[in-house]
Amino acid sequence: MGKRLLSICMALALCLTLLPVTALATENAPATLIVGGTDVKSGGYWTTGTDGKLTECNNSTEPPATWNVHYDASNNTLTLNGATITGNSDSSSVSSGVGIYASSSSEDVSLTISLQGENTITSSSGIYVYSSTTGDASLTISGNGSLNASGSSAGSGIQVQSNSGSATLSIQNIEVTAQGGDYGNGVTVQAGGDNSAASMTVEGGSLTATGSGNNGAGIRFQLGSSDSGSGTPSLTVSGNSIVRANGGISDNSSTSIEVGSASGAANGGIVWDGKNGTVYGSVTLQEDLEIGEGESLTIPNGASLTISSGATLTVNGGELNGTPSGDATYKVTGVSLNKDSLSLGAGDSETLTATIPPDNATNKDVPGS
Numbered sequence: 001m002g003k004r005l006l007s008i009c010m011a012l013a014l015c016l017t018l019l020p021v022t023a024l025a026t027e028n029a030p031a032t033l034i035v036g037g038t039d040v041k042s043g044g045y046w047t048t049g050t051d052g053k054l055t056e057c058n059n060s061t062e063p064p065a066t067w068n069v070h071y072d073a074s075n076n077t078l079t080l081n082g083a084t085i086t087g088n089s090d091s092s093s094v095s096s097g098v099g100i101y102a103s104s105s106s107e108d109v110s111l112t113i114s115l116q117g118e119n120t121i122t123s124s125s126g127i128y129v130y131s132s133t134t135g136d137a138s139l140t141i142s143g144n145g146s147l148n149a150s151g152s153s154a155g156s157g158i159q160v161q162s163n164s165g166s167a168t169l170s171i172q173n174i175e176v177t178a179q180g181g182d183y184g185n186g187v188t189v190q191a192g193g194d195n196s197a198a199s200m201t202v203e204g205g206s207l208t209a210t211g212s213g214n215n216g217a218g219i220r221f222q223l224g225s226s227d228s229g230s231g232t233p234s235l236t237v238s239g240n241s242i243v244r245a246n247g248g249i250s251d252n253s254s255t256s257i258e259v260g261s262a263s264g265a266a267n268g269g270i271v272w273d274g275k276n277g278t279v280y281g282s283v284t285l286q287e288d289l290e291i292g293e294g295e296s297l298t299i300p301n302g303a304s305l306t307i308s309s310g311a312t313l314t315v316n317g318g319e320l321n322g323t324p325s326g327d328a329t330y331k332v333t334g335v336s337l338n339k340d341s342l343s344l345g346a347g348d349s350e351t352l353t354a355t356i357p358p359d360n361a362t363n364k365d366v367p368g369s
Contacts (some may be wrong), residue, residue, distance in 0.1 A: 185196070186210045221257060245273055
């Protein structure tokens with residue numbers, strides 16, 4: 001009897017131990033999760049067609065190559081595997097008009113998107129994670145694939161929004177492109193109230209965010225529902241990441257946006273605020289980078305930029321402020337002569353002097369090389 005009682009107690013203890021883990025696995029899961037106009041909250045597998053809509057697959061025993069969308073409700077992870085997703089732009093419902101819509105009305109909401117292969121989302125807003133009443137909102141994008149998310153009209157490519165709490169976007173070792181629609185932002189991170197945190201982290205990989213129209217920013221931080229919010233938005237880079245905000249980085253805060261490298265990270269990153277790039281922390285260039293006409297890249301005191309053996313840094317009409325470790329290539333930007341016109345009689349000769357900018361061009365022998 002004693003052994004039986006002990007076994008029952010041990011079983012109960014084991015169950016009680018496991019309960020918090022099970023609850024934690026689904027904590028902050030969206031109350032609503034719509035992908036391509038389809039409710040996927042309960043989990044499952046789907047394929048996507050050329051129209052961007054979802055068709056349910058039979059079961060999880062199918063190999064990954066046969067499905068494009070999978071939602072695991074036990075760990076709140078949405079996996080995209082070479083998916084093409086389009087929201088229902090003709091619908092008055094926000095949830096069906098967004099490529100991926102995750103929301104909660106009464107608590108925190110979070111979503112993890114894992115990428116495999118090349119994935120495309122095109123809709124009124126590409127991805128929209130939203131806490132409408134109370135709670136924080138967060139989105140994490142990771143994996144080993146890539147994502148191109150674009151919005152139409154005033155929609156953002158990617159938007160994370162909380163009406164009363166903090167909003168956080170995290171991109172981890174992945175290539176992401178976000179395009180805003182007409183007057184839309186590439187990426188919008190909107191926190192709910194004064195002194196709420198609106199933050200973005202890019203750890204490895206890259207983010208290219210492009211705004212459209214006169215009001216569209218590459219990256220837009222919003223604090224509060226009006227343009228009078230207070231607090232300090234932040235953009236943190238690490239792992240040699242590159243962030244390009246075409247259209248600039250903007251906010252409605254009373255303080256400047258904090259941009260920098262992650263504390264304690266071995267490597268920082270490069271952030272382009274419009275045409276002005278800055279190196280944060282110690283960065284080892286992993287891929288080719290060109291500084292084009294009208295652009296500048298600054299290596300501030302205390303920061304460093306190392307050009308790895310597999311990458312090139314090319315200055316092609318732009319400006320490089322600071323000295324990298326390794327050789328940068330400076331392209332010739334034009335050729336001019338010391339005279340616009342010349343008249344020569346029979347037997348006369350004249351020596352013309354060519355000016356080939358910039359002065360530090362790598363190869364002046366072959367103009368344009």
